[in-house]
Amino acid sequence: MQAILLFAHGARAESWARPFRAIQDRLRDQRPGIAVELAFLEFMAPDFATAIDRLNAQGATQVLVCPLFLGVGGHVLRDLPALVDTARTRWPELSIECAGSPGDDPQVLDALAQYCLRQFSGPG
């Protein structure tokens, strides 16, 4: 079974996770045959290993990790590869691959630019 693991930073405010849960909901709605979990680097649960364990328990064989970080810095360049390496050692039967950053995706960038312009044209 194929699976997507959404990976976000996490924060102390519970409301912070709302967009990431909304993306998880969209993916589950649009692709009900794919297992979709959400993991956090810090402050929030589940962490990366726990989410991989959940996907494994659901019968996942191939996991695509989508880092939901717009900018590519230390978290994507160092923290995430380290978590993936550890998970590959722990679940050798699982194929775990990482997608690129959504911040390099022209359609995501277009949507963000359009969001700014809509705010700008709005009331006030």
Added chain:
Amino acid sequence: MQAILLFAHGARAESWARPFRAIQDRLRDQRPGIAVELAFLEFMAPDFATAIDRLNAQGATQVLVCPLFLGVGGHVLRDLPALVDTARTRWPELSIECAGSPGDDPQVLDALAQYCLRQFSGPG
């Protein structure tokens, strides 16, 4: 003159800023009559006050701040309002308003979900 101030976190890796500069470029291309600057909370320049100063020097009278944070946590809830308050005191002739988070924008969320699905359907 109307202006947009894009506000992002910043990071040590220079490459981190690429998506935010790409959004700035899109806005400048699409709305050449609007001044568009990019400011960072930490690690990168310019900071918020410097960017407001630049907009002021360009003749801006109304500034819309668009926080390019997907999740709404301490940076958007506390750090940004403090920066806005300080700027309003320093530039009382300037109207400075803040937009909501792009992480609450359905079209941005759709684009992020579609990005995940495209990675998933891609090679490999």
